Amino acid sequence: MSSAAAAILPPRGGPSGAASDAFWRHPKFLLLLLLTPPLLWLGIIYLGSLFALLAQSFFAIDHYTGMIDYTPTLRTYRELLTTPANLDIIVRTVLMAACVTLFSALIAFPIAYYAARYARGKWKALFYLGVMLPLWSSYLVKIYAWKLILAKEGIFNWVLAKLHLYWLLDAYLSLPVIGGNSLSVSYTGTFLVFVYVWLPYMILPLQASLERLPNNLLEASADLGAAPRQTFWSVIFPLALPGAIAGSIFTFSLTLGDYIIPQIVGSSRLFIGQAVYMQQGTAGNIPLAAAFTVVPMVIMGFYLWMAKRMGAFDAL
Amino acid sequence: MKRSFKTFTAILAVSAFVSQTTISAAAAAEMLQKLGDGEGEVSIVAWPGYIERGETDENYDWVTDFEEETGCKVNVKTANTSDEMVALMNQGGFDLVTASGDASLRLVAGKRVQPINVDLIPSWKTIDDRLKDAPWHTVDGVHYGVPYQWGPNVLMYNTDVFKEAPKSWNVVFEKQDLPDGKTNEGRVQAYDGPIYIADAANYLMAHKPELGIKDPYELNEEQYKAALDLLRGQRKLVSRYWHDAFIQIDDFKNEGVVASSSWPFQVNLLASEDAPIASTIPEEGATGWADSTMMHADAEHPNCAYMWMEHSLKPKVQGDLAAWFGSVPVVPAACKGNELLGDEGCKTNGFEDFDKIKFWRTPVADCDSQDECIPYYRWVSDYIGVIGGR
Amino acid sequence: MTSAVRFKNVCRHFGAIRAVDGLNLEIAPGEFFALLGPSGSGKTTSLRLIAGFERPTAGHIEIFGERADAIPPYRRNVNTVFQDYALFPHLSVLENVAYGLKMKGVAKKQRLARAEELLELVQLPGYGDRSPAKLSGGQRQRVALARALVNEPKVLLLDEPLGALDLKLREQMQEELKSLQKRLAITFVFVTHDQGEALSMADRIAVFNEGKIMQVGTPEEIYRAPRSRFVADFVGSSNVLPPDLVERLTGTRAWASLRPEAVRLVSRGGHSATLVSSSFLGAQRRAVFDFDGFQITALLAADAKLPEPGKTARLAWGESDLHLMEDEPVDGPEGAA
Structure with a gap:
């Protein structure tokens, strides 16, 4: 080693060198610098518009002139919650979101479980590709494709007809509520497309949570005398729950807010998203539209609160 | 011609509101x-x-x-x-x-x-x-x-089912067997916009003169209620309401729909694909x-x-x-x-x-033909109700 | 008497890797048995074969005389203390301990009471409400132990149970585990790569290398009479003397081991050797000598009179201290030299 080497190196030249030294001495300053723009964005653009929206819901439309009356009132909420058609929309949307979420979780679980615990190497890559691929193609294209699949003269019916199983579909479609003239104009059709479109959002967090689940916990459970079913309910399920909750937050809130799928595949009965679109747009009733958008926010808040109470986040 | 639809976020609504209040002065x-x-x-x-x-x-x-x-x-x-x-x-x-x-x-x-x-x-x-x-x-x-x-908002129909052009809008408003002997349930469509209430009112102008409708965009409480009742009956016939021209085209091709109010745009497009499609303006006239x-x-x-x-x-x-x-x-x-x-x-x-066409206008409370009319915002919420099965 | 655990020609191959290869082993009931070996030697796989996490690709395993190789883990009355404890993070300490009883369908009140008893046994009374995440390494170790014992297993398996603890805690736990084992009279099978731990705790030891057992015996046998160079090397850092040298010393041509502490410094007689280096270890002093071109390590008293490095000293040892290794082939790669 050369004895000429100094123990302390000279400062690096230029302003970037000086800045590096300053940041090293005051790490909080760097953090502040990095966080300010996103916080400003979040605070002003996002929260600001959210509060502006909330504020809107406390105004009401003047029923004589159709103009917005800017005095704070709860009249719009009363209209929202006492008009049967509006309640229908809320109940319909929440039920749909709940069904979509439950069913997504049900079919996402085995897929996620396989991917997290068994798939290795190229199979894992294939899994990610398979799950993500639908996310890469256009949302609208997918929905239109589903419309064609489910149409009365569509692929699905054609296949059933070839299999001589058309009577089965007919019987199903004659059921009240979930049936209809064809799958593409029934709640079932809307449901299927919702599940298809949001499924990746359930699989990925579920898979992440299952991946974090150490194998030796499963071995420990079996070792202590738990049959596979017991292991599932006592270990896998509670530890996968945060992932399922995270996924369900996606599927649930995305279904609550979507207004395109029920527009293209469905019976034209409105969902909350469509109602918002229609009220703020066509009707110019921004207060009611705002009140409608508050509904999913309240539901999601309640949902998160329940999930927290149930201990879904304890293992985080 | 309210073609297709597009993302229209609440944020946009708010910004529209903000600019409206600041600029309208x-x-x-x-x-x-x-x-x-x-x-x-x-x-x-x-x-x-x-x-x-x-x-x-x-x-x-x-x-x-x-x-x-x-x-x-x-x-x-x-x-x-x-x-x-x-x-x-x-x-x-x-x-x-x-x-x-x-x-x-x-x-x-x-x-x-x-x-x-x-x-x-x-x-x-x-x-x-x-x-x-x-x-x-x-x-x-x-x-x-x-x-x-x-x-005009024409009556588009399937020429395999209708050998002659339908004379009346009743094929989409009233439950009946179509010329091919099958019911019209699930085979007709209506426009998925509150303005369609005017189409119902236009139909009633011809078929229920006792209501005294003079203008389908200027309806009093009683006339309006009659129009909604007609639309409630129509709900049972319609599987899906149309909103996007291309979805309607697809529904005529793949969903077995044979009659609906429509625009010449769809008619021309379907006809150019040699689909058995034609259009007419029935005796009641049409909106446009x-x-x-x-x-x-x-x-x-x-x-x-x-x-x-x-x-x-x-x-x-x-x-x-x-x-x-x-x-x-x-x-x-x-x-x-x-x-x-x-x-x-x-x-x-x-x-x-x-002359057969009643052009779209925004219904307002302060109307010309009567003392007071049902304003558009009610058309919106009530039409939502009708489609929702209320 | 039936063995607590018996391996009969057991193989566990993972593709081309022979993790366990033709294992024959009997562990007696009530024994504190150690599986000792370097990492990858097959000791952990053997433990997992007993627990049922692995199935043998050939041969079979008996637990208390019953064939077990097709029995799933949850039907074996065998419990495991995992290397990193594998405590359930979503359950409290008490619930963790009571888990085995819950799976058996024991009523809540009884199982929690029993779990509390077990916590007392491992000296953690009153810790039941805590979350495992809030415990220290030693405490987790005890919880894992209590959890594994709650089902009163016929065999308790411990996978490197003390590996994650610091030295002091480790010595304390060694004592505790031993006394616990004596008290409960359960067969303990534990895996370790630390020969000191194995020697101090086990009744008997199986030394593993490359999927095979090199030697089975009491700690003394293993230490004093290693049957192969591998065992001699791995257990206690013996001097390994090649056949040529041993032949000159004893007349018998064989590999031999000579424990460092058996080497004495004498003023006359013995063998002449040159001091290479020495280091002070506190209670003892370790000296490395050059003896006829071979290095011999001696563990001497701390105040032993050593010459300057490079100078000659005289070394001696008892005749019986030079142990001939019967399992080591004389014509091995270095033996011919």
Whole structure:
């Protein structure tokens, strides 16, 4: 080693060198610098518009002139919650979101479980590709494709007809509520497309949570005398729950807010998203539209609160 | 022609609201008295397909030569609904808008558009007399817009099922067996917009004269209730309401739908694919839409805007556009000798049916024909209810 | 008497890797048995074969005389203390301990009471409400132990149970585990790579290398009489003397081991050797000598009179201290030299 080497190196030249030294001495300053723009964005653009929206819901439309009356009132909420058609929309949307979420979780679980615990190497890559691929193609294209699949003269019916199983579909479609003239104009059709479109959002967090689940916990459970079913309910399920909750937050809130799928595949009965679109747009009733958008926010808040109470986040 | 739909977030709504409250104080500008030199550009809010520069199909181009002649570069911002147009105009920064009847009066009332000096538009006199003083752009004798195109909401039907054109709208309103012997349940459609209540009112005008409906956009409580009842009956026949022209086209092809209110646009498109589709205007008449080019109150390029309005009335432009869009020109001269439209084009698209058509207007409480009418916001919430099964 | 655990020609191959290869082993009931070996030697796989987490690719395993190789883990009355404890993070300490009883369907009140008893046994009374995440390494170790013992297993398996603890805690736990085992009279099978731990705790040891057992015996046997160079090397850092040298010393041509502490410094007689280096270890001093071209390490008293490095000293050892390794082939790669 050369004895000429100094123990302390000279400062690096230029302003970037000086800045590096300053940041090293005051790490909080760097953090502040990095966080300010996103916080400003979040605070002003996002929260600001959210509060502006909330504020809107406390105004009401003047029923004589159709103009917005800017005095704070709860009249719009009363209209929202006492008009049967509006309640229908809320109940319909929440039920749909709940069904979509439950069913997504049900079919996402085995897929996620396989991917997290068994798939290795190229199979894992294939899994990610398979799950993500639908996310890469256009949302609208997918929905239109589903419309064609489910149409009365569509692929699905054609296949059933070839299999001589058309009577089965007919019987199903004659059921009240979930049936209809064809799958593409029934709640079932809307449901299927919702599940298809949001499924990746359930699989990925579920898979992440299952991946974090150490194998030796499963071995420990079996070792202590738990049959596979017991292991599932006592270990896998509670530890996968945060992932399922995270996924369900996606599927649930995305279904609550979507207004395109029920527009293209469905019976034209409105969902909350469509109602918002229609009220703020066509009707110019921004207060009611705002009140409608508050509904999913309240539901999601309640949902998160329940999930927290149930201990879904304890293992985080 | 409220074609398709588009993301329209709550944030946009809020920003529209904010700008509305801040800007609306600005008074409408005075009418322009004298045309000067072009400002080099003009920006237009338009329906998709309304302003074509040959990019979709090189035969359809009515922008390039305008730019060459006037030196005004045309910027187009497309909007998919009347409400989006209103929102864009409220934000400002545009010179012109191709507003439909359900948006035009709102723009006038909101003072977002300025009066048009028809003397500065030499072709004004070539406009169809039936449209010159149309109420959707003329308020108290003042013109706030130049007619652009119009069209009827026709009854589109499947010619395999209907060997003869249906005579009445009852095929979509009343439960019945169609000529092929099968019920119309699940095989007809209706428009998924509150304005469709006017179609029901129009039907009742003919079939229930005792209600005394004079104008389908001006309904009192009783007339309105009757229209809703009719629509409730229709709900049982309709599997899906149509909103997007292309979804409707698909439903006629794949969903077994055989009759519905529609636009010539869909009819022409299906017919061009050799689908067994035709359209008619039944004996009750029909609703329809009529668009006007209107000028922003704070237009930055008024001279180019006037030049565009003049240009938009040229027979060639009118004819090409009508052929492209399936609409009717507002300049009758455009109907003859247009290569793209053909000699029968105007007739096909509804030129002779003008008198049968009740053009879309925004229903307001303060109406002309009666003391008080049901305003549009109620149309919206009640139509939602009807479709929802209430 | 039936063995607590018996391996009969057991193989566990993972593709081309022979993790366990032709294992024969009997562990007696009540024994504290150590599986000792370097990492990858097959000791952990053997433990997992007993627990049922792995199935043999050939041969079979008996637990208390019953064939077990097709029995799933949850039907074996065998419990495991995992290397990193594998405590359930979503359950409290008490619930963790009571888990085995819950799976058996024991009523809540009884199982929690029993779990509390077990916590007392491992000296963690009153810790039941805590979350495992809030415990220290040693405490987790005890919880894992209590959890594994709650089902009163016939065999308790411990996978490197003390590996994650610091030295002091480790010595304390060694004592505790031993006394616990004596008290409960359960067969303990534990895996370790630390020969000191194995020697001090186990009744018997199996030394593993490359999927095979090199030697089974009491700690003394293993330490004093390694049967192969590998065992001699791995257990206690013996001097390994090659056949040529051993032949000169004893007349018998064989590999031999000579424990460092058996080497003495004498003033006359013995063998002449040159001191290479020495280091002070506190209670003892370790000296490395050159003896006829071979290095011999001696563990001497701390105050031993050593010459300067490079100078000659005289070394001696008892005749019986030079142990001939019967399992080591004389004509091995270095033996011929």
